[in-house]
Amino acid sequence: MSVGYFVKETSINLWRNRLMSLAAIFTVAISLSLVGSALLIKQGVATATSEWQGNVQLLVFLQPNISKPELKAVEAELHSLSTVKGYSYVPRAQAYSDFRRLLANQPDLVNAVPESAVPTFFRVSLVNPAEAPAVGAIFKGQPGVDTVNDNFSAIHTILTISNVSQTVILGIALVLLVSAAILILNVIRVAIFSRRREVSVMRLVGATNVFIQVPFMLEGLIQGLLGSLIAAGVVVAVKELISYSIQHFSIHLLDGFVLTSHDLFFTLVVIVLIGMLVGTVGSTVAVRRFLSA
Amino acid sequence: MIRFEEVSKSYSRGSSGVSDISFEIGRGEFVFLIGTSGSGKTTLMKLMNREIKPDTGSIWVAGKNLVTMPSWKVPYFRRNIGVIFQDFRLLPNKSVFQNVAFALEVIGKPRKYIHQQVPQILKLVGLDGKSERYPDQLSGGEQQRVAIARAFVNRPLILLADEPTGNLDPDTSWGVMNLLERINRTGTAVVMATHDAGIVDSMRRRVIEIDRGMLHRDQTRGVYGIGV
Numbered sequence: 035m036s037v038g039y040f041v042k043e044t045s046i047n048l049w050r051n052r053l054m055s056l057a058a059i060f061t062v063a064i065s066l067s068l069v070g071s072a073l074l075i076k077q078g079v080a081t082a083t084s085e086w087q088g089n090v091q092l093l094v095f096l097q098p099n100i101s102k103p104e105l106k107a108v109e110a111e112l113h114s115l116s117t118v119k120g121y122s123y124v125p126r127a128q129a130y131s132d133f134r135r136l137l138a139n140q141p142d143l144v145n146a147v148p149e150s151a152v153p154t155f156f157r158v159s160l161v162n163p164a165e166a167p168a169v170g171a172i173f174k175g176q177p178g179v180d181t182v183n184d185n186f187s188a189i190h191t192i193l194t195i196s197n198v199s200q201t202v203i204l205g206i207a208l209v210l211l212v213s214a215a216i217l218i219l220n221v222i223r224v225a226i227f228s229r230r231r232e233v234s235v236m237r238l239v240g241a242t243n244v245f246i247q248v249p250f251m252l253e254g255l256i257q258g259l260l261g262s263l264i265a266a267g268v269v270v271a272v273k274e275l276i277s278y279s280i281q282h283f284s285i286h287l288l289d290g291f292v293l294t295s296h297d298l299f300f301t302l303v304v305i306v307l308i309g310m311l312v313g314t315v316g317s318t319v320a321v322r323r324f325l326s327a
Numbered sequence: 328m329i330r331f332e333e334v335s336k337s338y339s340r341g342s343s344g345v346s347d348i349s350f351e352i353g354r355g356e357f358v359f360l361i362g363t364s365g366s367g368k369t370t371l372m373k374l375m376n377r378e379i380k381p382d383t384g385s386i387w388v389a390g391k392n393l394v395t396m397p398s399w400k401v402p403y404f405r406r407n408i409g410v411i412f413q414d415f416r417l418l419p420n421k422s423v424f425q426n427v428a429f430a431l432e433v434i435g436k437p438r439k440y441i442h443q444q445v446p447q448i449l450k451l452v453g454l455d456g457k458s459e460r461y462p463d464q465l466s467g468g469e470q471q472r473v474a475i476a477r478a479f480v481n482r483p484l485i486l487l488a489d490e491p492t493g494n495l496d497p498d499t500s501w502g503v504m505n506l507l508e509r510i511n512r513t514g515t516a517v518v519m520a521t522h523d524a525g526i527v528d529s530m531r532r533r534v535i536e537i538d539r540g541m542l543h544r545d546q547t548r549g550v551y552g553i554g555v
Contacts, residue, residue, distance in 0.1 A: 240405035
């Protein structure tokens with residue numbers, strides 16, 4: 035069997051049905067761009083999540099008039115809890131300077147609050163960030179403790195939003211992938227139909243099924259491959275855009291959202307493999323159904 | 328070369344079936360297969376080429392049992408059989424040379440062999456000098472010659488011709504018949520389904536007549552009409 039023959043026949047098929055081929059290629063490209071972007075975001079979120087979760091903290095604010103024994107009791111409690119990874123006491127002077135720094139753009143407020151009105155607090159980090167509300171409840175209402183704040187719920191909301199949107203994106207991508215496979219199937223069907231004379235002559239003179247089928251299967255494979263290569267380009271662009279945006283607009287919440295070149299490479303490989311799979315599946319089904327002896 | 332034993336094939340609708348057909352065709356024979364439209368001639372041709380399988384009975388062609396032959400072997404079997412049709416079935420977007428070469432290309436023959444064989448066979452069918460023409464630039468007789476060249480380029484043991492002169496005027500038909508006769512003289516068995524009484528009568532070859540799916544007559548040196 036000559037490779038040259040297959041290359042020639044496949045390119046003739048692609049060129050004859052170029053509009054349909056383009057439609058199939060772009061459907062693959064669009065769906066795989068979505069898949070790729072979703073995968074990339076998922077990896078970014080995974081990195082960011084561990085970063086964010088490492089940042090989940092409990093702030094146990096103390097009353098200004100807390101007594102020495104009460105302070106000791108709170109500290110002992112923190113020390114004894116196995117769910118607490120570490121804690122530090124923030125004295126008034128440091129609390130006040132943090133307060134001034136954080137609210138630097140609101141000088142009126144800063145000037146109106148005297149240092150004595152700023153509460154001291156414990157900064158507590160946890161073994162498991164998800165336990166933040168439970169641990170917080172232990173200290174709430176303890177003598178000398180004013181309030182307990184945690185940023186768990188805010189991070190939880192962000193994670194939920196990102197999870198839901200990833201599921202939606204992947205769902206849309208899946209639907210598009212199925213339509214891409216069906217489009218490829220249809221392109222191959224048209225190719226088979228437009229070459230039915232050739233095919234019947236091939237059968238007549240004793241060409242083997244493999245020989246008849248391979249050009250059509252290659253056609254589908256190439257459509258899937260081309261589509262996935264376009265998608266790979268789009269995903270690289272998306273990655274650059276995200277990295278640029280995070281740096282340029284210094285979105286601090288997304289500081290942990292780092293996309294490594296390893297993540298990118300993995301995503302591109304997955305995309306190209308899916309593209310080839312979709313092309314092969316589409317054309318195989320078409321060949322099986324419309325080229326049966 | 329071809330042996331049918333009590334072969335029956337019926338269709339629920341459409342094509343006409345055949346029933347209880349037995350005959351044997353030897354190496355290098357020339358046989359006319361006659362009968363009215365719908366008598367089952369084409370069904371017999373399709374059975375010989377393993378395009379269809381019989382319901383019952385057995386068929387042997389070129390030493391192969393077509394009933395038990397697995398489908399993956401069919402392409403290799405067909406390389407021993409040449410087939411031509413009333414409507415020529417040429418590829419309109421290929422030149423004469425390419426049409427013939429295609430038959431060798433798709434069974435994986437090397438380029439060098441193709442470039443050596445095709446001009447030779449085109450010369451045999453009298454089309455040398457026209458190898459770069461396209462089918463729509465040829466007369467009907469010339470197109471049928473291309474089809475014969477394509478069917479014969481593999482030097483098949485058997486040539487099946489399904490009303491090869493059906494679309495041709497009498498003079499051109501004779502040209503095609505002369506060609507088939509020459510091919511037959513090289514040792515290739517020719518089975519030709521036809522309605523052309525003139526050709527059958529003047530060639531005086533073996534005649535197998537099918538009537539409503541049954542073998543009606545099998546006569547050596549026969550004619551189209553009965554009782555001559």
